[in-house]
Amino acid sequence: MNMDRKKRIEFGDFQTPDALAVQVCEYLKAQGLRPDVVVEPTCGVGAFVLAAAQVFSGAREVLGLEINAAYLDTLRGKLQASPTLTHVRLEQADFFSADWSARTRGLTGRLLVVGNFPWVTNAALGAIGGENLPEKSNFLGLSGFDAISGKANFDISESMLLEVLRWLAPRGGDVAMLVKTTVARKVLAHAQRLRQPVADARMVEIDAKKHFGASVDACLLVIRLDPTASTSYDYTVFASLEDRQGRKVGHRQGLIVSDLDAFESCSYLVGQSPQKWRSGIKHDASAIMEFTRGAEGFVNGLGESVQLEDACLYPLMKGSDIGSDKVWRNKFVLVTQRAVGADTSPIRALAPRTWAYLEAHAGQLDARASTIYAKNPRFSIFGVGDYAFRPWRIAICGLYKALRFRIVAPIEGRPVMFDDTVYYLSFDTQVQALQTLADLESEAARGLLSSLIFWDEKRPIKTSILNVLDWSKLHADMQRQAALI
Ligand SMILES: C[S@@+](CC[C@H](N)C(=O)[O-])C[C@H]1O[C@@H](n2cnc3c(N)ncnc32)[C@H](O)[C@@H]1O
Structure with missing residues (x-):
C-alpha cells in the first residue's frame, strides 16, 4: 500500500x-x-x-x-x-x-x-x-x-x-x-x-x-x-x-426506542410475543445444501446434477425472495435434522442417496468454519425444531427496509424453509396464519414495531424487536372496549 x-x-x-x-x-x-x-x-x-x-x-x-x-x-x-x-x-x-x-x-x-x-x-x-x-x-x-x-x-x-x-x-x-x-x-x-x-x-x-x-x-x-x-x-x-x-429517541422499559412519541401510544403492546419469532436455516454451505430444480432435475451450487430422495428436501425461499415479494423459484434445501443436535445417521437408511451425497461432499461440510458445526453431529444445520415443520408461515426479511409481513403457504405439501436472514412464525392452519397477520398489520402493532426500528441499521428488523410485540394484548384491548359498550 x-x-x-x-x-x-x-x-x-x-x-x-x-x-x-x-x-x-x-x-x-x-x-x-x-x-x-x-x-x-x-x-x-x-x-x-x-x-x-x-x-x-x-x-x-x-x-x-x-x-x-x-x-x-x-x-x-x-x-x-x-x-x-x-x-x-x-x-x-x-x-x-x-x-x-x-x-x-x-x-x-x-x-x-x-x-x-x-x-x-x-x-x-x-x-x-x-x-x-x-x-x-x-x-x-x-x-x-x-x-x-x-x-x-x-x-x-x-x-x-x-x-x-x-x-x-x-x-x-x-x-x-x-x-x-x-x-x-x-x-x-x-x-x-x-x-x-x-x-x-x-x-x-x-x-x-x-x-x-x-x-x-x-x-x-x-x-x-x-x-x-x-x-x-x-x-x-x-x-x-x-x-x-425531529423525533425523540430514548430508553423505555429496557428497550431502545427510535420514536418516543409514536411509542407512547402503542407501548401497552410491549411484552412477550405469543409465539417466538425464529430465524431460517443456517448451514454455511449453500453450494452443497441448496438446489435449483430444472427440466433436468436438481442442480446444486457447484453445478452438479444430483438425484436425491424427497425425504430431506424442502422448498426454500431466500431473504431476497421474501423481502422483494418474489414467487418461489424452484429452490430446495437439504434439511438433515428435525431438531438442533439430532443424530443425522438415520439418513443413511432413510435416504441412502442423500447420505451418499452428504458423504461425497463431507470435505466441504466438515470444513465449515464455525465451531458450532464441530461440536454437533456430522452434516448438522441450525434453525430447526418443531416450529420449522408447521405448514403455514408469516415471514419477514431482516435486511429489507420495510415492515412487510408475508404469508407463505406450503409448497408441494411441504413447509417452506428460509435462510437465516428471514424471521418467521409458523402455524398449523391457514386461518391461524391469517388471523395473526391481521394482528401484526394492525395500526397499533405496526406503530410499536416502527417505533423500535432503526432503519439505518444493516439489519433493521431483528427478532429482539419482533419478540417484544405481544399481539394478544390487542384482543384484550378490544374485549375491554366491547365490555364498555
Ligand atoms: C477526519 S479528519 C478531520 C479534520 C478536521 N477536524 C476537519 O473537520 O476537517 C481527522 C483529522 O485528525 C487528525 N488526527 C488523526 N489522529 C490524530 C491524533 N492522534 N491526534 C491529533 N490529530 C489526529 C488527522 O491528521 C486529520 O487531520
Whole structure:
C-alpha cells in the first residue's frame, strides 16, 4: 500500500469542506451556543477553526490541535490571509498523549469542542499496522472477556469522544462532532452508562456521500454537558440541519426506542410475543445444501446434477425472495435434522442417496468454519425444531427496509424453509396464519414495531424487536372496549 494512502487511513483523514463547517457553526449559533472558548482537538487544515473563529465572534479564543505538522502549516497560511482572526491559537499535539484535563482546567467560561474526529476503526488500524490508538484500549471500561483480550472493535472517534466527555463532565460544556451515526448512538449509550451529566443531546443527519464521498450514515452529534442541570438521556434526531421537528429517541422499559412519541401510544403492546419469532436455516454451505430444480432435475451450487430422495428436501425461499415479494423459484434445501443436535445417521437408511451425497461432499461440510458445526453431529444445520415443520408461515426479511409481513403457504405439501436472514412464525392452519397477520398489520402493532426500528441499521428488523410485540394484548384491548359498550 502506498505510504500516503496508509497514512490517510491510519489518521482517518477526511477533511471537512469549509462550507459544511460554516453551516454547522451557524446551526450551533442558531441553537443558542455562545462559547467563550472553542477547541478543535484534531483540526486538520482547519475548516472548523476558521468557521468557528468567524461565526462565534464573541469567543475569546479558538484553539486548534493537530498531529500533522504540514496541516498546521497550511492552516497558518490561511490564517495569514485573514488578519482579523487574531484569537486563533494552534498547537501540534497527539490527541492521545495530550493532558486534556490539565489543559481544560485553565479554560474559563463556556467551552465548545467542535470538529470531526478521524474516521477509522481499531480493526482497520490493525490491518495496516497503524498505531494511532488510545493508550489503554479498555477506554470503554468494559468488563469480562472483551476487556481482558482488548478485542472489542471500536472507532477511534468513539474513544476520542468519550475522552472529551470525560474531561468536560466536571466543568460542563458543549460538544459538536461530525461522526458516523453508529458511533453517535454508541457514545450516547456510554454517556448514559457512565452517568455523564447530559442536559441535552441531538443527532442531525448529514449527507456523508455528498460532503465526504463516504458511503456511511453520518451525523452531527451535539451534546450539552451540565453538572448543574437535570440530566436526560433522551435525544432528538433531525433529518437535516434545516429540520426543526425531529423525533425523540430514548430508553423505555429496557428497550431502545427510535420514536418516543409514536411509542407512547402503542407501548401497552410491549411484552412477550405469543409465539417466538425464529430465524431460517443456517448451514454455511449453500453450494452443497441448496438446489435449483430444472427440466433436468436438481442442480446444486457447484453445478452438479444430483438425484436425491424427497425425504430431506424442502422448498426454500431466500431473504431476497421474501423481502422483494418474489414467487418461489424452484429452490430446495437439504434439511438433515428435525431438531438442533439430532443424530443425522438415520439418513443413511432413510435416504441412502442423500447420505451418499452428504458423504461425497463431507470435505466441504466438515470444513465449515464455525465451531458450532464441530461440536454437533456430522452434516448438522441450525434453525430447526418443531416450529420449522408447521405448514403455514408469516415471514419477514431482516435486511429489507420495510415492515412487510408475508404469508407463505406450503409448497408441494411441504413447509417452506428460509435462510437465516428471514424471521418467521409458523402455524398449523391457514386461518391461524391469517388471523395473526391481521394482528401484526394492525395500526397499533405496526406503530410499536416502527417505533423500535432503526432503519439505518444493516439489519433493521431483528427478532429482539419482533419478540417484544405481544399481539394478544390487542384482543384484550378490544374485549375491554366491547365490555364498555
Ligand atoms: C477526519 S479528519 C478531520 C479534520 C478536521 N477536524 C476537519 O473537520 O476537517 C481527522 C483529522 O485528525 C487528525 N488526527 C488523526 N489522529 C490524530 C491524533 N492522534 N491526534 C491529533 N490529530 C489526529 C488527522 O491528521 C486529520 O487531520
